[in-house]
Amino acid sequence: MSTATMRAVRLHAFGEPDQLVYEEVARPEPGPGEVLVRVHAAGVNPPDWYAQRGFENFPAEFRPAWTPPLILGSDISGVVTALGPGVTEWQPGDEVFGLINFPGRGSGYAEYVVAPAAHLAPKPATLGHVEAAAVPMAGLTAYQYVFTHLRGDVGSTVLINGAAGGVGHFAVQLVKAAGAKSVIAVASGRHERFLLDLGAERFVDYTRTPPEELAHDVDLLIDTVGGPDAHRLLPTVRRGGRIAPVFLGDYHRDRAAELGIFVNETLWQVRSNGADLTKLAALIDTGQVRVALDTVFPLHEAAAAHTRAEQGHLQGKIVLSVEGEGLR
Template sequence: MGTGTMRAVRLHAFGGPEELVYEETARPEPGSGEVLVRVHAAGVNPPDRYARCGFKNFPAELRPNWTPPLILGSDISGAVTALGPGVTEWQPGDEVFGLVNFPGRGSGYAEYVVAPAAHLAAKPAVLSHTEAAAVPMAGLTAYQYVFTHLRGRTGTTVLVNGAAGGVGHFTVQLVRVAGAKEVIAVASGRHEEFLLGLGVDRFVDYTRTPAGEVVRDVDLLIDTVGGPDAHRLLPTVRRGGRIAPVFLGDYQRERAAELGIVFNETMWQVRSSGADLAELSALIDAGHVRVAIDSVFPLRDAAGAHTRADRGHLQGKIVLNVESRGA
C-alpha cells in the first residue's frame, strides 16, 4: 500500500446495507502490469450485494473466503493516474472503464482503484463516466453470452426474459447486432415504453399475461431471471429451439427434452476482458447499443444504492458517483 489516503466505502461486517461505511483508508499503488485509476463513477452489481451478505445465497462449498474489512465493487470508469512496471498501453490521463478483477475482488467503491491493464478499455466517447460505469459487468455478461457463449447463433426470433434489467437491456440490443430479426421482451408493464424505445419488436407484460400463454416458436430464449418458475417459459420455445439461462433455474429438463428443446450449458461466468469491452465500446460509440441508468447515488450513500438494489425491479443500472477532492 502507498503512503497516501483516499475515501472509500468499506464493509466491516457482513449484513445489510447499513454495514457499508464511508471512511478514509490507504490508497493502493499499482504493481507490475497494473494501473492506478482515479475513479469517477462505480457501478453497483448483484455480486456486490451477495458479498455484502457473506454470500449466504451460495452453497457453503462455493462461498468465497472473503474476510472484512472489504471494499466492494468491480465496475469503474475514471482516468489513469499512475502506471505499474511493464505497462505501455495506457498513459496518465487516459479515460478508461472496466470490469476489474472479476471473478474476484475489484475494490471499486473508492476514489482510487488498482486494475490490471488488460481489464480496461478506453471509455466510450459518447458516454459520461456515470454512464460508462453502468456498462462493464452487465454489458460484458450480455456481450460474452451472445458472442462467446452462443457464438452469435441467435436464430431468427429471440425472447429475452427480464429484459429491462442490467443484463437484459443490453441483451435485447446485442441479439439484434448478432442477427436476430425479431426480439421479444418480457418485463413488467412499466418498462414497455423503455424497451420499445430500445428497438424490441414485441413486449409482453408478465404481470398481466404469462409469456408461456402468448408466445410460441421462438428460436432462442435468453433467460436473465431463472429461479423456480423458469419452466413456465418452456411453451415459448419451438421444437429444436434453444434455452440459454443466464442464472440457474428449474426448467424441468426431462419435460424440456420431450419438447425437443436444447440447452446451452448453465455453468458460465462473465470475466474481465478489456478486449471484449473495447468491442462493446465500439458498438456503443456507433449507436448500436444504448445504456440505461436506473438511479445514481453519491459514493458516500452506497448504503442507499444497495437498499434500492435490494428492492429490485430495476430499469437499467445503479451507479455511484465518486466526489473529487483533488488529486
C-alpha cells in the first residue's frame, strides 16, 4: 500500500464554507479502468456548495448519503501520471480534463485524483488548465441538453434565462452551433456586453423589465434558474413551443398545456462522458465556443470560492487553481 500523501481540501462537517479545510491526506491509487491525474485546476459547481450544506435544499428522500470528511469537486483539468490495470487509451503525460464520477463524488479539490478513463477527454489545445477546468459540468450540461436531449432541434428563436452563468453562457453559444437564428439572453444589466459578445442577438435586463414583457413567440426556453416563479416566463413561449428546465421550477403545467406549451417533465441530468466532452472540446478549439471565468482562487482558499459562489450573479465559472499548491 502506498504511503504517498497530497494536499487537498476536505469538508469536515456540513455547514458554512469554513468547514472546508486545506490539509494533508493520503494520495489515491488508480484501480482497474482508472487513471491517476495530477490536478492543475478544479471547477466549482452548484453540487459542490449544495454538498457543503448537506444538500439541505433537496427533499430528504433525494439527499445523497454522504458522510464527512470528504473531498468535493467533479471538474478537473490536469496531467495523467499513472494508469490502472486495463487502461490503454491514455499515457502518462497526457493533458486531460473531465467531469469525473458524476452523478456521485468526484474528489477533485486535491493535488491528485483518480478518474475512470472513460470520463476524461484531451484538454482543448487552445485552453490552459484553469480555463479547461471551467468547462466540464456546465459545458456538458448545456451540450448534452442541446445535442442529446433535444437532438439539436432548438428551433429558430431561443430564450435563455440565467444566460450569464456557467450553464447559461455555454447554452447561448451551443444553441447557435445547433442552428438557432436568434438568441435572447436574460440576465442582469452588467452582463449585457458579455452576452452580446458571445453571440446573443437580444439582451433583456430582468432587473429593469420583466422578460415576458419584451420577449414573445420563442420556440424554446432554456431556463437555468427555475424556482417557484418560473411560470412567469410562459408568455414568452409560442403555442407549440417548449420549455427546457435545467433546475426545478413551477411552470403551472396545466396553464402551460392550455397555452399549447410543452414543458419537459423530467429534468435532464448531466452525466460524465468523455466522448461528449471531446466533441465539446472540438467546438472550443475551432472558436465556436468560448469559456468565461468569474473568479479564480488557489486551492487553499476553497472556502472563499464557496462564499463567492453562494453570493450568486456569476459571470461564467469559479475555478480553483491547484498547480503549485504542493510547494506551500
